Amino acid sequence: MKNIFLAIVIHVIVPLIGLLFFLFLRKKIKEERVADPPIAEFFILFATYGGLLIVAITTLFWQWSGLASLGSLYLVLIAPFIMIFLAYRMKNNKIISIYHELIYYLSTSYFIIAPLTFLILFLISDK
Template identity: 45%
Template structure:
């Protein structure tokens, strides 16, 4: 394995998830400080789903496909839409509670636009 490959793999599989987790913790802290009944689980789930999507896209573009990438893709196609749909339904009546509820609601809706566009883009780029 070359140095470039090690750096690429480390960025995709260690640095990006770590930065995402730190961003989640920061946003979660601000959300809990400013909002009662903060949607922590929904926020974490949105971060996980979009994080997996980002890692799949980066893996396809800059790294080697693997069995884990296939499992992630399978989850994004069959599992995540159900979970994001539940997040949409759960936050539908809470749009006026806080900007966090509203953002999580729209993040759930945008999943159904962003994910197919990401897969189509990957398909045509490769």
């Protein structure tokens, strides 16, 4: 029973909370009529940081799987290029709104947050 609950939390509840928060943020951006709204950029950030969270939770509380390996490959091999693209795109646009600025800082912070997360997970996980 505990395993089923844990699996539901990791693979359903956490992504659902992220999706609901993204939808709330999207609605807020539209209500504020932000110029050049960065909706797709926020979706990419939510998916990437959400994937990092899912990998961390899976490593700490669940069993490793092929899907976790695919997520980790994305986070290590593909996400850095996407984050560079987002940071470059928002570098001059960060003056448009707080949302553009937030995307800029979150995309550049990925290069600190992701390696630290993987390092900490490596150090505290069972070998």
